[in-house]
Amino acid sequence: MSTTQRLAGRTVLITGASSGIGARFARIVAAEGAAVVIGARRVDRLEALRDAIVEAGGKALAVALDVADEASTLAAYDAAEAAFGPVDGVVANAGIQVEGLATDLSVEDFDQVFAVNVRGVFLTAREGARRMRAAGLAERGRIVLVSSITAKVVTPGVTAYSASKAAVSHLGRHLAREWARTGPNVNNLCPGYIRSELAGDWFDTEGGHKQMSKWPRRRLLDEDALDTMLVYLLSDESKGVTGADFTIDDGQSL
Incomplete structure (x- = not known):
């Protein structure tokens, strides 16, 4: 992983960082100097990730965080400031899916998806600002909000998730x-579809293969596909960029 230290001097808070792209984002941001x-x-997963980042020479703090709970969100920012000073970068990545x-779909499941995916993003972004x-x-x-191509593409079986991501956008x-x-x-x-804990083993099934066969390039995103854009959006270089949607999906939504 080559780095340019483009985030040196920054403090970045990332939600949903215990696995998947959130965990990768944490490693990338730390490697870039934040x-x-x-x-x-x-x-437990956060602590293992924190230890790995520190062992690699980075600076990291693990905080218990339920993004749907306002008090938990405030406490996370308090802990961040106590450890590293004010937060000047936020990645609101936490999200869940109910298929x-x-x-x-039960009302309880629908409400839980929106509590995490929409209220959680709102609380994280608002407190950051x-x-x-x-x-x-x-x-x-x-502030970077992690939405999804499902905000624009209709896929049966993920109605609550897709609607929540449209709300995030x-x-x-x-x-x-x-x-x-x-x-x-x-x-x-x-992002488009990437192999992750959220997707589970879907793309190893017949249905997943059928879905991929409809994409122009018939493949999932590489795990590093989002790295460059994430760093750009968190850096000083994106001074003139706000209110934009950046779709990175290897043409899956075409």
């Missing part, structure tokens, strides 16, 4: 507009 605060509910046709303003860092602040544009004069910048990163 102090990284990793949050999730599975603390099933809409007619079979508040703290950046209080520290006088809003203008250089960067529009939330990002609204926050960017509200904060356009003061900062921080807010942008949406919209």
